[in-house]
Amino acid sequence: MSFDGKTVVVTGGSSGIGRAAAIAFARAGANVVVAGRSRETKAGDFGEVAHLSVVDLLQAEGRRAIFVQADVTVAGDMRAVADHAVQVFGSVDIWVNNAGVVAPPSPFWTYDDADFDRCLDVNCRGLWNGMRAATHQMLRQERRGVIVNMLSTAAIRPHAGQSVYNISKAAAAQATRCAALELGPLGIRVNGVCPTVVRTAISRDFVESPEFRQWFRTVAPLGEPVDSEDVVAAILFLAGDAAARITGILMPVDSGEALGPPAHELKQEIQVGAPEEKTSLPLPTGR
Numbered sequence: 001m002s003f004d005g006k007t008v009v010v011t012g013g014s015s016g017i018g019r020a021a022a023i024a025f026a027r028a029g030a031n032v033v034v035a036g037r038s039r040e041t042k043a044g045d046f047g048e049v050a051h052l053s054v055v056d057l058l059q060a061e062g063r064r065a066i067f068v069q070a071d072v073t074v075a076g077d078m079r080a081v082a083d084h085a086v087q088v089f090g091s092v093d094i095w096v097n098n099a100g101v102v103a104p105p106s107p108f109w110t111y112d113d114a115d116f117d118r119c120l121d122v123n124c125r126g127l128w129n130g131m132r133a134a135t136h137q138m139l140r141q142e143r144r145g146v147i148v149n150m151l152s153t154a155a156i157r158p159h160a161g162q163s164v165y166n167i168s169k170a171a172a173a174q175a176t177r178c179a180a181l182e183l184g185p186l187g188i189r190v191n192g193v194c195p196t197v198v199r200t201a202i203s204r205d206f207v208e209s210p211e212f213r214q215w216f217r218t219v220a221p222l223g224e225p226v227d228s229e230d231v232v233a234a235i236l237f238l239a240g241d242a243a244a245r246i247t248g249i250l251m252p253v254d255s256g257e258a259l260g261p262p263a264h265e266l267k268q269e270i271q272v273g274a275p276e277e278k279t280s281l282p283l284p285t286g287r
Contacts, residue, residue: 012099072126095134180248
């Protein structure tokens, strides 16, 4: 998949999914603008050569990448990112709204107001600001562009104890679909990616625990949390020419979590074949 000559903006691109996306786009030929509050990757990141910032890594490889310090919750910062991308590379062809935050689990009636405000501010307003900055620039260009929004399975199904995060991602999902409806006639596509739990620096402590892995096998048919590269594959597909007739979708990358628990639930084996065969197969224990 080639993105030669195209310019990609990735918000929250210093770590995790954003870092992996920035690297993948750059290695596919794109000019990459990493936007975030910090140039450095988060400690404990799973990213390739994680001790180097993503921009330093890409520039060492001879790729075209720059960092722009910005806060997604500030509309002016997002407009400045778009302007800087144009000044350096000449256009904004793909904008990935990746920046996001989570809130600690809690019953909805006990949530702290500050957690509610922060989740809505970053996950919804931040995405809103990014889409608007991208749209204003893309409408000035002869070659329009593509917006890809990082959502979550929380955008398409509720999770107990995560109402604040669920609300913020559901609002972001509706913003994605509204933008796709309005921008389609103007030549701009907008899609969302909805991952389940992803192995990143933020989730590392609990995703790698045996207890979590055992529990996840009871809630997702494929039984495994996903890696950043799994999510990036969906981002690149939706941003590329192969998805030229796709807009307004919310694509799960979730090991089937959005389907609900697998049919066997907590059983340790399943029966396959004709009734008289009664062939028993053990469940997989992981990759």
